[in-house]
Amino acid sequence: MAEFTPKQFRMPSLGADMDEGTVIEWLVQPGDTVARGDVVAVVDTAKSAVDVECFDSGVIEDILVQPGKSVPVGTPLATIGTVDGATAKPVPVPKPTAPAPAAPSAPAPAPKPRTPVAGPLVRKQAAELGVDLAGVRGTGRGGAITRADVQRAARPRAVAESPVRTRATPYARRLAKELGVDLIRVSARDGVVRAADVRAADIRAVKPPPQAEKPAAPIVDRTATLRLATAKLMARSKREIPHYYLSTTIDMTTAMARLAELNRDLPVERRVLPVALVLRACARAAEKVPQLNGFWNSEGFEAGDGVRLGMAVSLRGGGLIVPVIADATSLGPVEMMDRVRDLVTRARGGRLRGSELTEATITVTNLGDRGVESVFGVIHPPQVALVGVGKVVERPWAVDGLLGVRPVVTVTLSADHRATDGHTGARYLEIVEKLLTTPEEQ
């Protein structure tokens, strides 16, 4: 018989600037079988709500932290009994989300948000109209609630109450099917049936409802907490890291020709933007200059295990989130663009996963859309380099003694002088340039 060794599922670190987090919702309960990579909880950080995966397979034994309580990173949240030995029989598990985090091909499908995502203006409007956002279906990108959604919700409810389809999270739907629970008979706190509601309906006659039935944590003032998190990290960077800065301007003729060729056959929603090619080049150059790809800690430099490319995403209303592209060196241009689009969309309007927010080994910030030609960024500690990408602009450019007009982009490097010298940084930018100007590399 297999032995059970309990493991602890701890509050994960979702970025260098996270000290603590709050479980908003548990998607599992004691007795559930989980597999490594399953999303088991939704955790709220200073920056955003995140779908958090577990790192062990086994059976959930105890839930140690109830929703709504803020705990430091590393705090045990639940215990997982792990099945050891070859006799262990894998139990088929209802997986809340599909692919393993490492799947290199298509972008992970965006999980449906379970708690409402809405900007400050939308929240204000909802408050004015007396609309409970939790009951509003968002039609914006990534499921974000728009002003139109709120207005629709504010109209008389007569139409809305016709029982077209019970609103439920995908996981709740699957669970209801498995347990034979009729979703229409499940009462939901706020109009959306969650897994916990289904379980409550299933066991109500026998047991009292589980403790996890607490309402979700109130919506915090995200703009303020986000600002503070960024402020803390950036202040630490400038306090600790002796930055040096390099810059080079790269002829994008080859890259833009490749884009035009790619985009001719792509529908508008999948067209590749220049940033995808630049990100690819940055990731592949980091692979070739490992001194810039990793962390500075008390022991000195620690090289990253592969390139995990961080991409700074600015949020509407202010603040930055840096999701990570773990397999950036292996993605083609179209795949890279799909990934970037998916991550940006979910960072702004939906939900990122814990594995997408773990520490990057190098970060790229792209301010090209803001119309600036160059950006010298601040390194995200404990990383040792940050690449800045400006706008692609047409400029007079000398080639083979002749002056022509070419699309060019300025790529910069901010690097930690404790870890590398300018010579290494210069080599990095040379490789980025070479990758972007060589037709076979596009």
Add this chain to the structure above:
Amino acid sequence: MTPDDARDMIQAALLTVAPDAELGDVAPDADLREELDLDSIDFQAYAAELSKRSGLPVTEEDQRGLTTLAAGVAFLTRARVRP
């Protein structure tokens, strides 16, 4: 499609990209990217949404010409005006 329908469609498409957008204040010939703080990914999503809602294909060249409300209306009503 009438210009009014086109305007409604543009407003709806923009709201999916910029949920906080106050379209009432946007001048017809103002650059939407600046007015609504859209980056290239937002703008691509807007163009895709417009294409989806209207059933019209949007080429890269069309997309470059969709930067204002007026140009969007012109595109949708098929009165293709270029600046």
